[in-house]
Amino acid sequence: MTNRKTLITTFGFLGLCLLIWFIPSSKIQVFSILADAQALQEVSPKIFFPNKSLGKDKLVNAQMKFGFKLFSTLARQNSEQNIAVSPVSLALALSMLYNGASGTTRQEMSDVLGIKGVNLNAFNHANKTLEKSLDTNDYRGQLTIANSLWTRQGFSFRYQFLKANQEYYQAQITNLNFESSESVGIINRWVKDKTLGKIPQIIEQISNEDVLFLVNAIYFKGVWQIEFDPHLTTQQPFYLSNDRVIKFPLMSREGKYRYFETSDFQAVSLPYTGERFSLEIFLPRPDKNLKDLVSQLTVGQWKKWMGQFREQQGKLKLPRFSLSNEIDMEKALISLGMSTIFEQSSANFSKLTSRQVYVNRMKHKTLVEINEKGTQSAVTSSIRARMTSLFLPEEQFTMIVNRPFLCTIRDHKTNAIIFIGVVRKPN
Template sequence: MKRSIVPIAILFLALSSVLSASAFHESQNRPPVGMERNEFSMRLFKILAGQEPGNMLFSPASVHIALSMTLNGAGSSTRDEMLGILSPPDATLETLNAETAAMVASFENLREGTALSVANSLWIDQHYPVSPRFVTDMERSFQAETASLDFNSPTAAKSINAWVSQATNRKIESIIDRLSADMRMVLVNAIHFLADWKYPFDANDTRNRVFHTSTKDIRTPFMNKSMSMHLIQVPEGQGVLLPYTDERMQFFAIMPDTGTVGDWLQGQDATLIDAVFAALEQPKTRVELSLPKFLDRFEKPLSRDLQTLGMRIPFDPDRADFSGMHADGLKDLFIGEVLHKTFIRVDEKGTEAAAVTAVVMRVTSMMPTGEQMVFDRPFVYGIVDTETRSTLFLGIMEHPQAP
């Protein structure tokens, strides 16, 4: 059967741990770290996809880690609400911290040609009486770098942005424009991914062809390859998996059979990500693949989207309880903004991607053979970590632009 998969949507960019087929099967015998996080990923992704026309890319892993850091300073109903959204029922903060630490630690021993770095930092207004215990928790559980700055100085934001640039290999140069008088703390997560394909595309085979966006047809460079690969079967859609040099990391692309990616996504849930991992257990199929090269950047404040997801109390200055951040246990902070930026480049050699999430704390008052796939219209893609089953990026590609 011949299939044509058309890319207009960057639906997923996730990171997947597949050290080997045997390692993958062994991992099925123990509870995967990231299973519940995938539900968080898909729910937030659908909220974003439902309101953002055009290309969209976000990192569920980065957002999750940044919010998990913030959760460590929460108390009472604020803590309960955040924990309920970030973790499965009956989970504890200690369990969540341990799972996050284990996931990040597992990225340290990737094979040559595949690199994934996760960095965290805590920036504190030098005039704010921060809890020493909270600082210790950030350093121990998240290996966060901590720094005290004069938030009234114009150089304070520059210091944070310089850290962001370094942590993302200069792919994201900044996350915050300036620090205002009511800001007391900024918690930042940064992720950088750089990997070569296990089977690179030949640049001599790259050809321009038509990509059908939701509004018009455009011509853009397509990479082409004929090889055996795992097919992804999902309701009313189909896709492929492409391994990086460390096969733990896998890129995937999924395209709906008909209609728009946005409409199709609204009928999906976390089982869509499960289907990506399930595909690795199936025999490979010979595929004639055409995939566009692309480079994309995306940024969006996520406060309203997280409130739509159900995380409302932390953003309410009258109800938020982040007493764990204050040295005397005062309830004087709330989440003012959650800022998010991403970057991705996909070409013949491999993939580079980066994400930054900043949680800004404000004071409450002034206070088969013949199979063919041509991704020439909206499609879903990603990178998955099959060992921890964690989603690192999710996005939508409406209009590919060559690197």
């Protein structure tokens, strides 16, 4: 049999992450996708695992640290674009892949993911617990997570790798005839179904080198606890960073919000029905810039900010917008120190297969929609903190989001950040 390169492809969405593996010197492509809801048979070799344990809370902190570092890197590398990232989707996809890594590849992944020295079984168990805690579909909103592995018929994978992904990540494992033209449609239909139609397609074709697609799909939908009145939405100026001004629909509402402000920015938290999930908006002062705000993102600074929100009467104007992008993750991950997974001759995934494979591509695709009813999203992936002075807000605040801003969606039950993005030009 002729040697073929092995490719892994991963798609991550606020909802979807996909990995595709290819053969000797095969490639792995990784795609991460986020969609935001509308506001309405081999024997595994003996493996040694360190003894350091990991609980759900520590895992959330590790994901948060990884997410902030990756997001800040992407924001610097794409300084003129809107950026949207789902830390949960990206971390889950890489966690599934981590079960197949060895040697330097595994070490680099553990360093970047913030799990150095952690027992692999404990790591997988913490991910399983977090997934179970995040999954919800009731009056409080909908957040669903689904994982899958699509394997090439005739290609052998380590039993332990498949077992771990099935046991801890509830991954659906399907052995497909990749030579059949129907395989692309089968995978895309799974993605479309898991993102409720928000992401209809993740792959266009399957090459002869593709041996595995690893997919993480996340779908979120939340309805505002108090909706905006569409009759109050009006076209107003939005000031871009290049001194251009565009007209854009701004929603308007007056009431009580969780709010705080500093000398650098204003921040408001908008709860979804049930108050389990919320959207946070961070608006830099007119004389400040978004880059400096993003540079402050660390786990410690984030927790401090979350503790400063207080209920306050105010007037809010917020763009009605959708945020959609598709980002290649290789450059950002390499800059963080995860480079070997992309190297054809050096990548070590010996716990995934006995063949030589590497990650050829990693993409993160996001779709977020914010309107008068709520948010809908789907996904198919150390920064220095600067202290600022906290102002005591006046009896009533006014916050007009008419310039570039930072936004997040977080889960109050687990403290996980489902989505983080910068909006430089609303669409």
